[in-house]
Amino acid sequence: MTRLSLTLTPVIIIGVAIILAILNLATPATSALHVSDFVVGLAGKYLCYALLALAVDLVWGFAGILTLGHAAFFALGGYCMGMYLTREIGARGVYANANLPDFMIFIGWKQLPWYWHGFAWFPFAMVMVLVVPAILAAVFGFLAFRSRVSGVYLSIITQALTYALLLAFFRNDMGFGGNNGMTDFKDIIGFPLNRSSTTTALMVISAIFTAAAFLFARWLVGSRYGQVLVAVRDAESRTRFLGYRPEYYKLVIWVVSAVIAGIGGALYVPQVGIINPGEFAPANSIEAVIWVAVGGRGTLSGAILGAVLVNFGKTVLTGALPGAWLYALGGLFILVTLFMPRGIMGTFGRRAGAETSLPTAHEKQGLAAIDGKAADLAEAGADIGDGEKTA
């Protein structure tokens, strides 16, 4: 957590995004320097993952809440955006009905359900991107933190939360497209999604949001609030005897984190062109935890780095050896836990003035416990993924 990383991280994120944008838009496709739409799209996707990783790092790294369900907030943000994009299709759908999305006509619905109203209007949908994850996080967090649920128990409930949402969103009568979700989007506020300028713009916007979320998170953890939060992480009951209410401190960061994850999901959907219940899969949330562990828990910049590096590895490896990815991911997590418990940024990123967040014995234990669980869950996640394909 050096002062250097405070300026360097946003500069690198925005800088790389702009360079990629220029190389994509200003060079001819035949040029050796040309960056394809595919690469720009990948970069944009990684940045959305980086937002999710930042969200996870805020609660895990600074409040000690090991969330195994953060993809739920990401997916909810994504669904809000998906609903807008679906309404934006209008009469260009297969059934050419301007009032009803294709999947609703397909299951015989005559009317738009009440909760879809307003989503045709972009500003409303964007507010919902923030509000929906925030409300779920606020209710869940209030109940969990007030009851003093913590540690592995809390992790398991977060996992149950995302799993319950997965099952709910699979159902057709939820009105979100069932297991197919929503896809075949045409454009976003008038810009066609298949145009390379739109792809590039979305990637740059993702970079701006990632940099902004990073700076906001840094301000948050650098404030006295952040100091109390770390105190809660390290010695929760002590803070109570000092007169602090840890449940409120956790609730604030939990809701902020959910909103950041939701923004990540909302940016993700137009770039990948689909949102379906698979995004709620428990394995997704666990992957996000692994990104943070690899990059360096409690460093923020490490979360971004971890998300980008691990996902780059995933892109390469799933291309070359599709079956090996889950094993590689599990192995990576075990290796990081054993040999680099502070992650990349935690190990290399702090030479001078190092002072924050050494993992305590208690936290290391938690990490190891999750290690064992991750293997089971990854397997379960793979099963769910398979089910989805055959369905």
Place this chain on the structure above:
Amino acid sequence: MNAQPIGAVSGDLLYLNGVNKTFDGFKAINNLSLTLAKGEMRAVIGPNGAGKSTMMDIITGKTKPDTGQVIFSASTDLTKMDEPAIAKLGIGRKFQKPTTFENHTVWDNLLLALAGDRSPWFTLRARKQKSEAEKIDSLLETIRLTDHRHRRAANLSHGQKQWLEIGMLLAQDPELLLVDEPVAGMTDAETEQTAHLLRDINRTRSVVVVEHDMTFVRALGVKVTVLHEGSVLSEGSLDHVSADPKVIDVYLGR
């Protein structure tokens, strides 16, 4: 709670009456009654399992008693409140095992303990203030950690951590301090200094000290309460309780 509870006198700071607490059939506190006057310092001794820590837990709201009264300042019923509320009321607690915020510096530990608004909304906007810095400087002086103020609490020696926690207690500006084994693991010289420090603190605040170290209790020179099996066995000066045959039987005579 407007009506004055029976037995509590307005000069009493802390009043426990007929308190009972059972854990899984084990009577940790058994009809315990104890009164602490304003400005008093009291030493509480007793063998392991006598209920000393449970008594602290009950006073600070960590544990709710099954029956009995726990009254602070003659009018506030502590059994109805939780830990943060009781802390804000002016009761500070030091744990047996020194509990500081290991990843924070000595300075920041004191800053977080400093009396003030505890809400997230306040701490989000809090700026460094001169008045705070002055208070922390003077606390550092008192607990003799001025030279260590920029060190992480994790890197302090055991004795220094004990002192830092006492400093954090003082930063809270409490009316009553509950101090659990403050000299455990300290050298003789440190023990001596701690006794001096507590006597100093006692000039303006009430103190309850739980301690095993008899030399230390003698150095404090205050009224002693002996706990045994969850209730008061004997009370009086150290010489008085030391001579009490009941006490010799269960504790000192072993």
